[in-house]
Amino acid sequence: MGLIYVGIRVTDLERSVKFYTGALGLKERKRGKMSHGGLWVGLIDPVTSVSLELNWYPPDSPFHSPYTPGEGLDHIGFEVPDAKATIRAVIAAGGELAVAPWLEDGRYWIGFVKDPDGNWLEIQGLATATPAAPKT
Amino acid sequence: MGLIYVGIRVTDLERSVKFYTGALGLKERKRGKMSHGGLWVGLIDPVTSVSLELNWYPPDSPFHSPYTPGEGLDHIGFEVPDAKATIRAVIAAGGELAVAPWLEDGRYWIGFVKDPDGNWLEIQGLATATPAAPKT
Numbered sequence: 229m230g231l232i233y234v235g236i237r238v239t240d241l242e243r244s245v246k247f248y249t250g251a252l253g254l255k256e257r258k259r260g261k262m263s264h265g266g267l268w269v270g271l272i273d274p275v276t277s278v279s280l281e282l283n284w285y286p287p288d289s290p291f292h293s294p295y296t297p298g299e300g301l302d303h304i305g306f307e308v309p310d311a312k313a314t315i316r317a318v319i320a321a322g323g324e325l326a327v328a329p330w331l332e333d334g335r336y337w338i339g340f341v342k343d344p345d346g347n348w349l350e351i352q353g354l355a356t357a358t359p360a361a362p363k364t
Numbered sequence: 365m366g367l368i369y370v371g372i373r374v375t376d377l378e379r380s381v382k383f384y385t386g387a388l389g390l391k392e393r394k395r396g397k398m399s400h401g402g403l404w405v406g407l408i409d410p411v412t413s414v415s416l417e418l419n420w421y422p423p424d425s426p427f428h429s430p431y432t433p434g435e436g437l438d439h440i441g442f443e444v445p446d447a448k449a450t451i452r453a454v455i456a457a458g459g460e461l462a463v464a465p466w467l468e469d470g471r472y473w474i475g476f477v478k479d480p481d482g483n484w485l486e487i488q489g490l491a492t493a494t495p496a497a498p499k500t
Contacts, residue, residue: 229443230389231409231416234370235486237438253366263468273367278414280367283438298434300483302373302419307365332399347436350371 235268235281236304238345239295243322244282245269247344251317252306254280265289280304295345303340303348311337311353318351331355371404371417372440372483375431379458379480380418381405387453388442388485390416401425416440431481439476439484447473447489454487467491 238244248254254271257279261267266285272278285292308314312329318341319325326348329339338352374380384390390407393415397403402421408414421428444450448465454477455461462484465475474488 229445230411231414231440232412232443233414233441234416235438235441237435275366276368278367278369280370281438281441293435295435296432297436299373299429299431300433300481301437302371302417304367305369305371305417307368309365345436 233270233279233281234304235283236301236345236347237295238282238284240344241267241269241282241284243344245271247322248280248282250321251314251323252349264291266291297346297348301347303350304343305350306352308351308353311339311351314353315339315341315351318349323349369406369415369417370440371419372437372481373431374418374420374481376480377403377405377418377420381407383458383480384416384418386457387450387459400427402427433482433484437483439486440479441486442488444487444489447475447487450489451475451477451487454485459485 245256248271249256255274257270257272259269266283266289269282271280271282315329322344323341326340326342329337332338335355336352337355338350341349341351343349381392384407385392389409391410393406393408395405402419402425405418407416407418451465458480459477462476462478465473468474471491472488473491474486477485477487479485
């Protein structure tokens, strides 16, 4: 009861399901059809139990509109064991580098990649988890 | 480890903190400053433990850009005891009605309101929790 999930809009539902369940490790939990024809897929992180919903609207839906990422969604945050390795894997899976990883406070590697629709994902991981990382 | 939160962008940080910690019941958990001058506030739902981050960028930030809600963020989902009462409370607190509540499958009242920046919030609640609700 309360805040239960955040839903993002995607332009190719299966592409996005594959993207988020790939290198980022989310699992598909449920999917459904909206009364006006839109489709949604509920994803969940099996470790943190945090949910992300993917929403897709057909061209004739009253909720369909030209897709621009916009400013409402700032980013989706992931903490992973090896940030730089995950960023490489996400790019290999169709993501795009937005901000190359930097060492924050000497403790975290943080970088940003974009999902297939251009939405920003923050990928962070403890620096101690990547002993081979170059010093900056 | 994994998906830990979703962050939205806001244009007035304190207005949004007040909005989300008001009728929607989130609590401020931590806040900080980004190295380039942006500010963030981490909110958490004390019941579901789901997090929402608010991000604000000053005009001279490299990440500042004209604000349009866009299509990346579809909506933020809340389940509440009485959807129609919460929708009224959210509107009274500065929200705007986007889609008036309807009875879905005879089981849930679902409606959409916009936050002060125009981002959509889904407010849903079991119909049995609102015995005085008119039949549709």
